[in-house]
Each structure stands twice: as C-alpha cells, then as structure tokens.
Amino acid sequence: MPQVSKDKGTRMIITFMSDFGTKDGYVGSVKGVLLKEAPDARLIDITHEIQPFNIKEAAYSLLNYYDSFPKGTVHLIVVDPGVGSERKPVIIRTLDYFFVGPDNGVFNFILKREAYQAFEIRPEVVNPQSFSNTFHGRDIFAPTAALLAKGIKPEEIAMPLERVVIDDHQELKLENNTCKAAVVSVDHFGNIIFALSREDLKHWKKVIKLVNFKNFKSDRIWDYYAQQKVGKPLVLWNSKNMLEIALSQGHAANYFKVDPKKDFALIELSDVTEKVENN
Amino acid sequence: MPQVSKDKGTRMIITFMSDFGTKDGYVGSVKGVLLKEAPDARLIDITHEIQPFNIKEAAYSLLNYYDSFPKGTVHLIVVDPGVGSERKPVIIRTLDYFFVGPDNGVFNFILKREAYQAFEIRPEVVNPQSFSNTFHGRDIFAPTAALLAKGIKPEEIAMPLERVVIDDHQELKLENNTCKAAVVSVDHFGNIIFALSREDLKHWKKVIKLVNFKNFKSDRIWDYYAQQKVGKPLVLWNSKNMLEIALSQGHAANYFKVDPKKDFALIELSDVTEKVENN
Amino acid sequence: MPQVSKDKGTRMIITFMSDFGTKDGYVGSVKGVLLKEAPDARLIDITHEIQPFNIKEAAYSLLNYYDSFPKGTVHLIVVDPGVGSERKPVIIRTLDYFFVGPDNGVFNFILKREAYQAFEIRPEVVNPQSFSNTFHGRDIFAPTAALLAKGIKPEEIAMPLERVVIDDHQELKLENNTCKAAVVSVDHFGNIIFALSREDLKHWKKVIKLVNFKNFKSDRIWDYYAQQKVGKPLVLWNSKNMLEIALSQGHAANYFKVDPKKDFALIELSDVTEKVENN
Numbered sequence: 001m002p003q004v005s006k007d008k009g010t011r012m013i014i015t016f017m018s019d020f021g022t023k024d025g026y027v028g029s030v031k032g033v034l035l036k037e038a039p040d041a042r043l044i045d046i047t048h049e050i051q052p053f054n055i056k057e058a059a060y061s062l063l064n065y066y067d068s069f070p071k072g073t074v075h076l077i078v079v080d081p082g083v084g085s086e087r088k089p090v091i092i093r094t095l096d097y098f099f100v101g102p103d104n105g106v107f108n109f110i111l112k113r114e115a116y117q118a119f120e121i122r123p124e125v126v127n128p129q130s131f132s133n134t135f136h137g138r139d140i141f142a143p144t145a146a147l148l149a150k151g152i153k154p155e156e157i158a159m160p161l162e163r164v165v166i167d168d169h170q171e172l173k174l175e176n177n178t179c180k181a182a183v184v185s186v187d188h189f190g191n192i193i194f195a196l197s198r199e200d201l202k203h204w205k206k207v208i209k210l211v212n213f214k215n216f217k218s219d220r221i222w223d224y225y226a227q228q229k230v231g232k233p234l235v236l237w238n239s240k241n242m243l244e245i246a247l248s249q250g251h252a253a254n255y256f257k258v259d260p261k262k263d264f265a266l267i268e269l270s271d272v273t274e275k276v277e278n279n
Numbered sequence: 280m281p282q283v284s285k286d287k288g289t290r291m292i293i294t295f296m297s298d299f300g301t302k303d304g305y306v307g308s309v310k311g312v313l314l315k316e317a318p319d320a321r322l323i324d325i326t327h328e329i330q331p332f333n334i335k336e337a338a339y340s341l342l343n344y345y346d347s348f349p350k351g352t353v354h355l356i357v358v359d360p361g362v363g364s365e366r367k368p369v370i371i372r373t374l375d376y377f378f379v380g381p382d383n384g385v386f387n388f389i390l391k392r393e394a395y396q397a398f399e400i401r402p403e404v405v406n407p408q409s410f411s412n413t414f415h416g417r418d419i420f421a422p423t424a425a426l427l428a429k430g431i432k433p434e435e436i437a438m439p440l441e442r443v444v445i446d447d448h449q450e451l452k453l454e455n456n457t458c459k460a461a462v463v464s465v466d467h468f469g470n471i472i473f474a475l476s477r478e479d480l481k482h483w484k485k486v487i488k489l490v491n492f493k494n495f496k497s498d499r500i501w502d503y504y505a506q507q508k509v510g511k512p513l514v515l516w517n518s519k520n521m522l523e524i525a526l527s528q529g530h531a532a533n534y535f536k537v538d539p540k541k542d543f544a545l546i547e548l549s550d551v552t553e554k555v556e557n558n
Numbered sequence: 559m560p561q562v563s564k565d566k567g568t569r570m571i572i573t574f575m576s577d578f579g580t581k582d583g584y585v586g587s588v589k590g591v592l593l594k595e596a597p598d599a600r601l602i603d604i605t606h607e608i609q610p611f612n613i614k615e616a617a618y619s620l621l622n623y624y625d626s627f628p629k630g631t632v633h634l635i636v637v638d639p640g641v642g643s644e645r646k647p648v649i650i651r652t653l654d655y656f657f658v659g660p661d662n663g664v665f666n667f668i669l670k671r672e673a674y675q676a677f678e679i680r681p682e683v684v685n686p687q688s689f690s691n692t693f694h695g696r697d698i699f700a701p702t703a704a705l706l707a708k709g710i711k712p713e714e715i716a717m718p719l720e721r722v723v724i725d726d727h728q729e730l731k732l733e734n735n736t737c738k739a740a741v742v743s744v745d746h747f748g749n750i751i752f753a754l755s756r757e758d759l760k761h762w763k764k765v766i767k768l769v770n771f772k773n774f775k776s777d778r779i780w781d782y783y784a785q786q787k788v789g790k791p792l793v794l795w796n797s798k799n800m801l802e803i804a805l806s807q808g809h810a811a812n813y814f815k816v817d818p819k820k821d822f823a824l825i826e827l828s829d830v831t832e833k834v835e836n837n
Contacts, residue, residue: 013593015586015589017583021326021328021466021467022324022325022326022327022328023326023328023329023336023340023466024343024464024466024467025296025325025326025339025340025341025342025343025344026343026344026466026467026518027325027344028296028323028325028326028340028343028344029343029344030347031294031323031325031344031347031348032294032344032346032347032348032349032352035292035321035323035348036347036348039290039349042593043323044586044589044601045324045580045603046580046583046585046586046589047579047581047583047585047586049579049581050581051581052467052468053528057581060582061581061582061583061586062583064582064586064587065584065585065586065587065590068587068589068590069590069593069594070590070593070594070597073590081504081505081528082505083503083504084502084503084505084506085503085506132517133502133503133515134503134504134515134518135518138347138518139518185582187579187581187582187584188578188579188581188582188610223642223691224642224643224691225639225641226639226640226641226642226643227642227643236691238690238692238693239584239690239693239696239697249611249639299746300605300607300746301603301604301605301606301607302605302607302609302615302619302746303618303619303622303743304575304604304605304618304622304623305622305623305745305797306604306623307573307575307602307604307605307619307622307623308622308623308626309626310573310602310604310626310627311623311625311626311627311628312626314571314600314602314628315626315627315628318569318628322602331746331747360783360784361784362783362784363781363782363783363784363785364782364785412781412782412794413783413796413797414796414797417626417797418797
C-alpha cells in the first residue's frame with residue numbers, strides 16, 4: 001500500500017492547475033479557501049491556462065511537473081467539464097504524492113506509471129456547510145487538498161474506489177517493426193510531442209531507424225535544438241524522454257500544420273542488436 | 280466601526296490583482312516593493328490579465344474572491360486608467376478585510392455589500408522618498424498594502440474620506456413583475472453573468488417564471504452544466520448566486536454574440552406564494 | 559568585489575522569469591526542483607509570457623523589476639533559444655543580487671548599470687546526476703538558483719568568467735544636438751519605450767527641445783497619462799525614467815503602427831543653460 005510522508009521540517013506544498021484563466025477571480029477564490037483551511041500550506045501555481053475542458057492537455061502537463069516536487073506534495077487539478085454530473089471527485093495516492101481532482105482522465109499518465117490507491121471524496125465530509133453544483137474546485141476539491149496538506153488521511157474523508165477512468169486512446173501501436181505514435185501535445189513553443197517514450201523502446205528492445213511525419217523523414221535523432229539550422233525541423237528525445245519534432249528557433253506545429261487530433265508519426269524500428277547511429 | 284483583526288498565528292496575506300499583464304516586469308516590481316516592506320507577508324496572485332482599463336471586469340472579479348480569504352487579508356487592486364489625475368488613492372476597511380486601490384469604481388460590489396470605512400491615502404506618508412506620476416501601483420498602493428499587512432492602522436497613513444465612487448449603472452431594474460438585468464461579465468468559459476442575484480429575489484419575495492435573452496427563453500433553472508446536452512444553452516444560479524446563461528461544454532457568449540455593453544436579460548417574475556418549479 | 563548578503567531574518571527569495579508559458583507544466587517542473595533543493599526559499603513568479611526566444615523583451619522586463627527586491631534576492635531568468643549549444647550558463651553577482659541564466663544578452667541592462675562579477679556554472683557540480691540537453695531551466699539553472707538561495711557561494715559551483723555577452727545594438731546615438739533612440743519595448747498597454755533615459759540627458763547636460771516620432775511632434779513632456787485627452791498621444795518619462803510615447807487610455811503602438819525592430823525617435827536637444835519648459 002502506498003504511503004505518502006512529507007519531507008521532515010518542510011511546510012506542505014499544494015500545487016494548483018486549472019482551465020479557469022485568472023481574470024474572473026475563480027482561481028483567487030480557490031486560493032482563499034486553501035489558505036483558510038490550511039494556513040501553513042505553500043501554494044504553487046502551475047497554470048490556469050489549460051484550454052477550457054481540454055483534459056488531455058491537462059494530463060500531459062501534469063506528467064511534466066508532478067515528480068519534480070518534494071515528497072508529500074498535494075497536486076490539485078481542476079479541469080472539469082462534467083462538474084455536477086456523475087463523474088466522481090477523487091483522491092489518488094501514490095508512493096510520493098496526493099492528487100485531487102475529477103475522475104475524468106486527467107490522471108491518465110499517473111495511473112499508468114505509478115502504483116496508486118484511489119478514493120472517492122465524500123463532499124459532505126470535506127464541506128459540511130454546503131456546496132454549489134457548478135464550482136467543485138472551490139467547494140469540494142480545494143477543501144480536500146487543504147485537509148490532505150494538513151495531514152488528514154484519505155481514508156478519513158473519502159471511500160476506497162475500485163475503478164478509475166484510464167483512457168488509452170490507442171495512442172501507440174507497434175506492428176512488426178513499425179510503430180504509429182499519436183500526437184500527445186503541441187507545446188507553447190510549437191514542439192510536437194508523440195506518444196512514444198525512450199522507455200517503450202527499451203521495453204521492446206528496439207531502436208529507431210527512421211521517423212516519418214508528413215513529408216519529413218529523419219534517420220537522425222538530435223541532441224538539442226540549436227544543433228539544427230534555424231528554421232529547419234529536427235527529431236529529439238525531449239526532457240521527459242518522449243519523442244518530439246521541433247523547428248530550430250521556430251514553431252514546428254505551424255510549419256507542419258499539425259492537427260493534434262488526427263496526425264501521427266510512423267516510426268521504423270530495428271532490433272537493438274543491429275545498432276543504428278544516433279540513437 | 281469595522282475592526283479588522285487577523286487570525287491568530289498566521290502570516291498576513293496580500294492578494295494582488297491588476298491589468299498589467301506580466302511580461303513587462305511591472306507586476307514583478309510591485310511584488311519586490313511588497314516584499315521589501317513586509318518581508319513576512321504572503322503574496323497571492325489573483326490575476327494580471329484584467330483587460331487594460333476595464334474597471335467593471337476588475338470589480339466583478341473582486342466580488343468572486345474577496346470573501347474566500349482569511350480574516351485580515353489585504354486586497355490590493357491596481358486597475359487605474361486615471362493614474363496621476365485627481366482620482367483618489369484609497370483604503371477601504373470592512374469588518375474582515377482591507378482593500379487598497381484607486382477610487383474609480385473597482386470597489387463597487389464591496390461598497391454595496393459590506394459595512395465599510397473609507398480613507399484617502401497620504402502618498403507622502405506611505406512613500407516619503409518620492410513617487411512617479413505614472414506608476415502608483417509600485418509607488419503608492421504597494422507600500423500602503425505592505426504597511427497594512429504589517430499591522431499599521433489606516434488612520435496612521437490615510438485620512439477619513441466621506442464619499443467614494445459607487446457606480447450604479449442602473450444594471451438591475453424591476454417594474455411590476457418584469458426585471459431587466461444587464462450583463463455584468465462574460466467569463467473565461469464564455470458564461471454570461473447578469474446583475475440579478477438570488478438575494479435580490481429573496482428581498483423582493485419573488486421567484487423566476489421565465490428568463491428571456493435574445494431568442495432564448497427558459498422557464499427552467501438548471502442545477503449544473505452537464506445536465507444540459509452538449510452545445511445547448513441553460514440558465515442557472517452560479518457559484519456566487521448570480522444569474523448565468525451558459526452553453527453546456529461550449530461558449531455561450533460566442534453562441535449568442537453577446538455585447539456586454541448593450542445586452543440584457545428580461546426576466547418575468549411571480550410572487551413566492553404562486554410557487555414555480557425549478558427555482 | 560561585490561558582496562551580496564541577505565537582509566537579516568528573512569527567507570531568501572527566488573524570482574523566476576521565462577518564455578515557457580505555463581500550460582505545458584515546464585514552469586511547474588522548475589518550481590518543483592527549486593522547492594526540492596531549497597525548501598525554505600520563497601518563489602516569486604515574474605512572468606512566463608515573454609515572447610518565445612525574445613531576449614530583448616526579457617532584458618527590458620528584468621530592468622523593470624530587479625532592483626525592487628530585497629538585497630540577496632536570486633533572479634532566475636530562462637529565455638534560452640540556444641539551449642544545449644555553446645552559449646554559457648552563468649551567474650552574475652552584483653552588489654545586491656544574484657542573476658542566473660544563459661549568457662545570451664538577457665543581462666544586458668544589468669551589466670551596463672551595475673558593478674558585477676560573472677561566473678560560468680559547472681553543470682556537473684550543480685546537477686551531479688545527469689541533465690537533458692533541451693531543458694537547462696530545470697536541470698542546470700534551477701539547481702543553481704536553489705543553491706545560491708541556500709547560501710552557497712558562486713565560487714563553489716562556478717568558474718570566474720572574463721567576458722559576458724553585452725549587446726549594444728547602437729540603440730542610442732547622439733550627434734550634435736540630435737539624438738536617435740531606438741524602440742526598446744512596447745508594453746502590455748501599447749506604450750512605446752525608447753532607449754533614452756533621464757540619466758543620459760543629465761550625463762550629457764542636455765534637455766529636450768522636441769520629440770519627433772513618425773508624424774508626431776511634441777515639445778511638451780507630460781506628467782501623467784490622464785493629463786492628455788483620451789485617445790491623444792503624449793510624451794513622458796516613465797516609471798523607470800525612460801522616454802515613453804503613450805496614448806491616453808489607448809494603445810500607442812497600434813495607433814502609430816510601430817515596428818519595434820525598425821522604428822526610432824529623433825529628439826532635438828539643447829544645452830541645460832538654455833532652459834526649456836516642461837522638462
């Protein structure tokens with residue numbers, strides 16, 4: 001059973017990601033609740049600029065930051081198109097962290113990579129007064145995150161949950177020595193990130209022979225952006241060890257006119273034994 | 280007389296909202312001043328993405344977050360098209376909070392809802408060195424907020440002020456059993472919020488019979504967004520108990536081509552005694 | 559030799575500016591590293607909305623905030639188009655502050671205005687485990703900033719560096735009594751800021767006679783925006799004492815169709831002895 005304990009002597013950290021934008025004061029009101037309930041917690045903004053309702057974007061962002069934080073950190077994620085409906089408010093406990101948010105797929109990457117326990121939050125316990133049907137971020141998720149940051153155990157405020165939403169999307173397919181990897185994200189710089197990680201290759205005992213994306217083919221994996229001429233595309237393993245196509249000092253997604261919902265890369269692989277260059 | 284006292288044992292909180300954007304470092308310079316003057320205060324960003332000079336947007340945002348925060352919080356608001364002119368720099372003290380900013384209408388909702396005392400800041404007292412004519416956020420409002428966070432009383436740095444700007448806009452009109460409510464805000468999700476609150480109805484002892492907005496009529500008040508089919512409009516009481524028209528998983532303001540300056544809802548009411556459904 | 563010491567009794571501050579945007583979680587991952595390494599440090603967001611790769615914009619933003627902060631503050635700046643290439647990761651130590659980032663011109667204004675010592679960071683010392691080639695913000699700069707915040711001396715983690723990048727751009731030219739000042743920045747409000755400061759004039763013992771910008775001529779220096787009629791242009795010394803052309807409650811850069819790369823102001827000067835009005 002995973003046990004989260006915070007590092008000695010540090011104040012508990014709550015990170016906060018949402019699709020609220022900031023201008024309406026909704027983010028502010030969640031922060032107020034967090035500070036009212038857990039006055040000693042440290043609040044760390046991740047982002048509030050997730051595209052409204054874009055669960056997939058939130059999931060990939062979470063992957064990028066969750067394990068940089070100290071043990072015991074509470075990660076609060078509110079991207080919640082189904083607020084008020086039957087989607088469940090949940091706590092996910094892993095070996096090192098707590099995650100609080102809606103059970104709608106935002107925890108996809110965590111659930112695939114970590115040992116975890118899931119709990120369904122009991123709204124009447126975390127917020128005995130009353131709660132709105134439209135703003136669970138403020139009325140259910142924030143009180144829950146604050147209680148966890150204060151050392152309350154998930155068992156005291158939530159019920160064990162057997163099944164959580166894991167969305168597979170069939171984003172990565174291997175057939176013979178060709179692999180098809182969907183676009184996972186287009187980042188702020190226009191870099192295109194695909195659903196193939198270095199770990200996948202290790203697991204399969206394969207190496208890359210050729211990357212195909214639209215009319216671009218590359219048998220070279222580059223080390224860093226500035227290695228390529230300005231304005232030219234390159235392929236590399238990004239800082240999370242996922243396959244990425246970038247444009248040196250440019251915007252690859254505009255250059256390739258990427259549609260993240262439809263586009264994918266075709267990658268030819270060969271066995272590790274037939275060692276290929278640059279890989 | 281309102282008395283603000285902070286919760287025991289907690290560090291004083293300063294929240295900060297502006298229309299500065301962040302890229303120019305103006306927000307950064309205000310934060311530096313706050314930390315120089317009140318090194319123990321906690322700084323909480325609300326937003327810096329208020330539309331430049333949009334006092335009404337700032338006022339509604341403030342309504343959404345101010346009372347989520349612990350007692351004693353200092354709310355700093357810098358949306359200040361009249362900087363350097365005769366609009367007054369003010370402190371508003373309510374029972375639980377301090378507000379610092381320009382007297383230009385940003386405190387509209389607070390002044391209507393809370394018992395308060397108003398003070399005009401004495402710039403030469405809060406910043407004895409010197410101050411620019413173009414950046415009172417850094418040179419007058421930030422030092423004031425920091426001093427209040429340190430426990431200095433408004434009376435020591437400001438003069439009692441009898442009249443403050445309250446903008447009525449005639450946003451809500453009741454005639455017989457029909458009420459006309461202006462658009463107060465279009466939020467980040469495109470939800471349209473109107474100047475009618477549940478409290479107004481309680482006060483009038485009325486209930487809603489029919490909501491009219493452009494070509495949309497609804498005699499139902501919904502509980503949450505996902506109750507309606509995706510892409511369809513609905514009416515609900517939002518998380519601040521104000522009337523809202525939304526589009527399930529969509530952008531109501533685009534759908535209805537809303538002009539916040541001109542558009543309004545016509546709402547037919549009936550007396551509480553003739554009980555109406557869904558209300 | 560500059561000596562930075564922090565103010566007694568306060569926790570060390572790390573400010574953070576980048577061009578990452580926030581949605582991808584990259585900023586979040588840097589914050590996690592900072593908190594893991596320096597759990598007591600205070601993290602202050604400056605901005606993550608610097609235009610991707612825009613070193614000049616970052617340099618001007620830094621000028622606006624760096625000296626508002628308490629002595630001992632560590633300023634972390636990650637705007638780094640050359641990540642992974644031969645541009646050096648550096649620490650700049652001034653009398654009051656530390657600066658951490660790439661040696662690519664972002665420290666331009668600091669290097670011109672402050673006494674400093676420069677150091678080249680030793681990546682294998684600040685991050686003995688391993689580091690990516692594409693994300694030095696997380697893997698090299700963040701650990702460095704955290705170590706400095708904990709009181710580690712630059713000499714322990716970096717080597718003295720003799721030459722750093724200072725970009726002169728010939729942004730300000732004086733010939734006889736005419737001075738040509740390039741556009742340094744267009745800010746969030748559309749104000750146009752030029753490479754001429756009040757200090758330059760003092761140094762030259764000159765005053766302004768006439769400002770020419772495109773078809774606009776002004777022999778008046780205004781005190782604040784609201785002094786001019788709404789929608790009309792004005793010239794003033796901004797809050798950093800740099801020459802600025804603004805539009806009262808409007809967007810000067812749109813009004814003048816400014817191209818920051820090409821446009822400049824022509825300013826006629828006269829000697830201090832022939833005193834000119836409004837200056």
